[in-house]
Amino acid sequence: MAEIEFIEPSSPNEFDDPIIDAEVVAPHGQPCESCGCPLEETDKFCPACGSAHVTESIGVSDDKPTHQRHFRCDNCGSEVSTEPDQRSYVCPFCDSTYVVELQQQTDRQRPEFVVGFSVTRDQALAKFREWIAENSWFRPGDLRMAMLADKQQGVYLPFWSFSMLAQSHWSATIGEYWYRTETYTTRDSKGNTVIRTRQVQETEWWPLSGNHHHYYAGYLVSGSKGLPQDQAERIKPFNLPALSRYEPYFLAGWLSEEYSIERESALQICQQQFYARERSNVAAFLPGNTHRGLEVSTRFSSVNSDLCLLPVYILSYQYRDKVYRFLVNGQTGKCVGDKPLSWQRILLAIFVAALLIAALILGVALAQNG
16 A cells, blocks of 8 residues: 655645636436436446436447647647648637647547536636626727637547545644633722623644544546646536546547656646645644644555546737637536737726726716815
8 A cells, every 4th residue: 555645834824725716517418317417428326326227329439539740848848639631729717829749649548437518618608708898897908819819729638537545643732711700990980990800712732643544536637737726626516426437539620639648747736736625624624722833744555546538718818929818618617718909908998997087086076166
């Protein structure tokens, strides 16, 4: 049994989950007759309850697709597979044309699970047009919208999923509140001296140590250099119970990226996240009213990993030498992105607003003097 010891970081807060406030749309799919979990057409069994799912043939073959062409972007490092008849290629992650064709590597780990696209291309394009139209007055006037829409592509992105057992030894100083009655002198509303009492909180401290263990799973680490982990967090969550066993026909008609972040590198990122969760769980587990000086030493064991392909629509474009990106979760429909702003228009709006406020103040002052 492999065991990996994790050293406590100096600032555990840096591993906290980012705040995601975008609305998540429920995944599409026929509901399971037993439990209601959304089912893909290719699911033979319900991923939630295991009930058999009888479907008609969908006209796809289990045979492997024709040989694909493999490209690597020299700008961002992503590696993407395309249909063999594609003659030109632009990187979907950074909109770069500096790509080189690669020979397919046979020693690559084969994906184990996949989630099919539930959001259609037309739906993803409609989401982009709706998103880019928001606050359109502040968008630069020379941004060519027609050319941007054509850049959107559906890509199966690699994600590493880990599960592991965390075993920790912790030590801390535990605080227990108690209250004492204190007598003090003050004056009442008439100026007379009065004696009153009040409750004062005190804290009794004592050292404590112990052990804690928890099994963690379900955290996804991006296996793509084109989509860093901070960007991948924005497009989460995915409905992981809908994972299907990988079959090559899932990739027919779609781009797919080879993982460019190795398992060991992804494992370190995941363990940092799980350590932050373990530290938080230990803190919640401690007795008393408060604590200080918490130290947690964690050892991870029973590490298992899966390589998953998850559906994402990517639209990347360059504006004045800066890359902007719009992402749509191909399973849930959640969309996030960044778009350029015209600071000239923003400053003009601020100037006009200031003039209106000044005119309003002047009008009120004249009305009062009149």
